[in-house]
Every structure is written in C-alpha cells, then in structure tokens.
Amino acid sequence: MVICDAPRPRNANATRQAILEAARERFCSESYDDVGMRDIARDVGVDAALISRYFGSKEDLFVAVLDSCKNGRDLMDGSREDFGERLAREIIYGEVMPCQDEGAGAKMRGLLILLRSVGSTKAMDVVQRTSNSRFFDPLTQWIGGKNAPVRARLAAGLIMGMAIGRELSDGYASLDEEQKTEMARRMAVALQGLVDD
Template sequence: MVLCDAPRPRNANATRQAILEAARERFCSDSYDDVGMRDVARDVGVDAALISRYFGSKEDLFVAVLDSCKNGRDLMDGPREDFGERLAREIVYGEVMPCQDDGQNEGAGAKMRGLLILLRSVGSAKAMDVMQRTSNNRFFDPLAAWIGGPDAPVRARLAAGLIMGMAIGRELSDGYSSLGETQKAELARRMAGALQGLIDN
C-alpha cells in the first residue's frame, strides 16, 4: 500500500537545475550585490545551505550561472556571411532578452542572456572580478579565433563593443519601442553592415 502523504525522494539533479534556473533569473533581474543566497533558496523552496552544498559560495554560483548561459561561441552559430544581419536582427527585433529558457528559444533571449547578466552586475566589484577573469575565455577569444587574421583580437573587441552597446540601448529604450518599424529596419540594416564589416575586413 502506497501512502499518499509519503515524501517523494529528492532528485539531486533536478534540485540543482532548479537552483541554477532561479539564480539565473535573479542575476538577470538584479545586480550581483543585490542577489542573496536566501533569495534564490526561497525561490526554489529549499534551504540556503543546500545551495552552498551544490555550488559553494555565491561567487561560485554566479560562475555556474554564466557557464549555463550562451557564450561567445554561440553567437557564431550560422553562416559567416550573414553574421552581421543575424546579430542585428536578434538585438533589434528579438524578444527583450528573457532569462527563462525552455531549451527551445535560440534567439536573442538565449544567446544574449549571459550578456544581460553581465550588464546587470557591471557595477559590482566582485562580479567584475569574476567577469574580468573569465571574459576572454567566455567571449573574446572564441570570437577572435572565429574571425581569424592578425588583427582579429582588435576586430573582436570592436564587434563586442558594438553588440554590447546596442544591447544596452535596447534595455534602456524598452526594446527600441520609441522607434517606428521603418526606423527599426534602418537601425538593423546599419548595425548589420557595421558588424559584417568588422568580421570581413
């Protein structure tokens, strides 16, 4: 006889994933300094000590969240010849970079989530230390290797600056909501040309 009120065994992998998703949502919405382990624990319905057991410190949890997001390598998915147009359309027309990911969304939300987390926490000294230690491996080096050529590191940083600047602009203007469709199309066209020029030349 099975008792209806018998507790179900804890699924460690599912719990760990739930913690990771809750933390990702928190770091997307708030800066590193404003996210507490107890907040994440409350979102999942577990004890904060369990987060420490699975992930270690808050810094370790932050790194795990960044590792779970799309990184620079994923921005290069697709044909090289339409890189600029692809990225421009994702930033200008994509959804407003949601943090939740069901595994199906491969547009701006999925590919830019890590960037949004970085932007949220750019004012935090602790988060900046983590980002400065990992940004080359996470973004700049893969992009430079994909671009190729002796000046690839320079072009990679110029392209990254444009992408990040436009992403910040999207956040500040609520998805470029103040622009009409013709203006958005022109914005995407110009951004695509600038990005593609950095990749090709």
C-alpha cells in the same frame, strides 16, 4: 519568476539544476548585488543553506551560472555571410533578451548577465577573469585574419553597446518600425564589415 510553494522532491540532481536555473534567471534580470541567496531559495522552494551546500558562496554560484550559459562562440552559430544581419535583428527586435528562452536568447544570456553585473565590485573580478574565455577569445578566433583581436573587440563593443541601449530604452520602444529597420540595417553593415575585413 516561478515561486514554488510545494516541497521539492528529494532528488539532488534535479534540485541542483532547479537552483542553477533560478539563479540564472535572477542574475539575468538583476545585478549581482541585488540577487540574494534567500530569493533564489524561495524561487526553488528550498532552504538557502542547501544552495550553499551545493554551490558554496554566492560568487561560486555566479561562476556556475556563467558556466551554464552559452559562450561567445554560440553567437557565431549560423552562416558567416549573414552574421551582421542575424545579430542586429536579434538585438534590435529583442530576440536575444528573454533569459528563459532557450532559442536565440540563450546565445546572449551569458553576455547579458555579465553586463548586468559589471557594476558590482564583487562580480567584477569574476567578469574580468572570464570575459576573455567566454566571449572575446571565441569571437576573435572565429573572425580570424589580420587584426582579428581589434575587429573582435570593436564588434563586441557594438554588440554590448546596442544590448545595453536596448535595456536602457525599454527595447527601443520609442522607435517606430521604420526606424528599427534602419537601425538594424546600419548595425548589420557595421558588424558584417568587421567580420569580413
């Protein structure tokens, strides 16, 4: 977390972007209920009232953060033939987890924010309203074919479950390299089977 002590130059667009980035980092690493507007303001070096002026309520800021993240369609970037292998490696080896990463991690950032906030009553409404358009619908369209909605939900469940498992087990640190390789292999086979059905 970057904390700015110096006053921020007066540039509305830059300040708005800095607030959005700080909020994205906070929502990615903490649950909705644990994120405070004052904490975000302190991270950016602005007054909390300025956040309300630019974004409105905390819920409005949360929606703006989700809008700024890549959606589920970005998980399908790359070859269809190695989808399972790519996603399994990203999840098992932690290539998707850093929120500040603009590479592979950016593909899962929105999903990680949704997962971190799913336990919040206030955030749950937003999560339920937006998870279809942000994640399930793009994946269903990309999978296509017979039973695509079913296959997409199964694939999403596997992806989300493994992402949560990674968070709960400190990045699968208790597994040795051989076990991680085997887990990635099995996950890749399962995901690819759902895509290729």
